Amino acid sequence: MKKKVVFFEVREGTDKGPDGYRPDTMPMVNALNERDWEAEVIFYSDDKKDEILEKVLTEADAYVSRINPGNLKSEKVYFEMLHELVNNGVIGMAHPDAMSKYGAKDALVKLRDTDLVPSDTFSYYEIEEFKRNFPKQLANGERVLKQNRGSTGEGIWRVVLIDIDAIDQHGSVKLDAKVRCTEAKDNHVEERELGEFMEFCEQYIVGDNGMLVDMPFLHRIKEGEIRIFMINDKPMNVVHKKPADGDDAFSATLFSGAKYRYDKPEEWQELMDLFTGNLQSITEKLGGYDLPLIWTADFILDTDEQGNDCYVLGEMNCSCVGFTSHLSLAHHVADEVISIIKQADEVECHK
Ligand SMILES: Nc1ncnc2c1ncn2[C@@H]1O[C@H](COP(=O)(O)OP(=O)(O)O)[C@@H](O)[C@H]1O
Ligand SMILES: [Mg+2]
Structure with a gap:
């Protein structure tokens, strides 16, 4: 064991504090130092990749990735470096493949046979599949379409059928039916024809990592989105995000006017039990x-067939989740990092 951890950041981006780092990075570095561990922040750039790789392989037990993929020119080279690190014994926090798998919207579809996600949740990697299934699902009720990228509600659409009679003999909504589409980015509403709107959505399916997730619209989003903030397997706090008032508003992003409130995990005990009870199957199903x-994992309230409250997973994030509003969590992170490295070291010693 080298007793050293590196934190990867990039210089660019609007997520930096006055010291040039993400505001929650130095608190983690300091917390590790207080525990007699070395920690260093490394600014990643593609042209320094080999140098960084060499340094981290010789000096560190683990890396913590604090990079918003949106701030990288291309994720490819960075992810190649992370792969080389984990393949050569450096502990990845997180592993590059875990970062892609947990962060992608199609994680929902991989989890649809758990009790976290409704079974009528679909992913479309091909335009043909989208055209075949979406009009059928829309005939059953309001839907939400989610593009794979971003985290600001962009390309996340609530779709409502206006002409409720416009359903063909196969049970699919007709392509010339009028639909009301609301984008979560800013809750703006557009009335369009279904076929024309679906053509517009093809942009989300084509290209690298392109795909759409199609899930039921959950009316109880009005009561808020419930975000569990996790450190490894431990829920640390809950952020309750309530969308702005208004009939169409459904977005829980700050930009769209939602209000945030912080709760203790104990205040949401049932949800914590549901989620921690599913952690093992989540790990298994995501690789x-x-x-x-x-x-983080975001939930929306729903009502089950018996009329009881239940929770539906809406998305997970893990590339660069911040905790600037609760900097004392840095101590929990440091303890967890050290414990993960020590456990891995024991396993190594017993081989
Ligand atoms: N199935 C759903 N039912 C109702 N509202 C939803 C649903 N899925 C997402 N939303 C709303 O849309 C917002 C954006 O969707 P989300 O999946 O979180 O994408 P993003 O990555 O852009 O944050 C959520 O914060 C929530 O308010
Ligand atoms: Mg979200």
């Missing part, structure tokens, strides 16, 4: 990687 170090 078998260790859980990310710092990550």
Whole structure:
């Protein structure tokens, strides 16, 4: 064991504090130092990749990735470096494949046979599949379409059928039916014809990592989105995000006017039990990687067939989840990092 951890950041981006780092990075570095561990922040750039790789392989037990993929020119080279690190014994927090798998919207579809996600949740990697299934699903009720990228509600559409009679003999909504589409980015509403709107959505399916997730619209989003903030396998706090008032408003992003409130996990005990009880199947279904170090899971309330409250998973994030509003969590992160490295070291010694 080298007793050293590196934190990867990039210089660019609007997520930096006055010291040039993400505001929650130095608190983690300091917390590790207080525990007699070395920690260093490395600014990643593609042209320094080999140098960084060499340094981290010789000096560190683990890395913590604090990079918003949106701030990288291309994720490819960075992810190649992370792969080389984990393949050569450096512990990835998170593993690059876990970062892609947990962060992608199609994680929902991989989890649809758990009790976290409705079974009528679909993913479309091909335009043909989208055209075949979406009009059928829309005939059953309001839907939400989610593009794979971003995290600001862009390309997340609530779709409502206006002409409720416009359903053909196969049970699919007709392509010339009028639909009301609301984008979560800013809750703006557009009335369009279904076929024309679906053509517009093809942009989300084509290209690298392109795809759409199609899930039922959950009316109880009005009561808010419930975000569990996780450190490894431990829920640390809950952020309750209530969308702006208004009939069409459904977005829980700050930009769209939602209000945030912070709760203790104990105030949402039933949800915590549901989620922690599912952690093992989540890991298995998303590729078998260790859980990310710092990550979130967002839930929306729903009502089950017996009329009881239940919770539906809406998305997970793990690439660069911040905790600037609760910097004392840095101590929990440091303890968790050290414990993960020590456990891995024991396993190594017993081989
Ligand atoms: N199935 C759903 N039913 C109702 N509202 C939803 C649903 N899925 C997402 N939303 C709303 O849309 C917002 C954006 O969707 P989300 O999946 O979180 O994408 P993003 O990555 O852009 O944050 C959520 O914060 C929530 O308010
Ligand atoms: Mg979201």
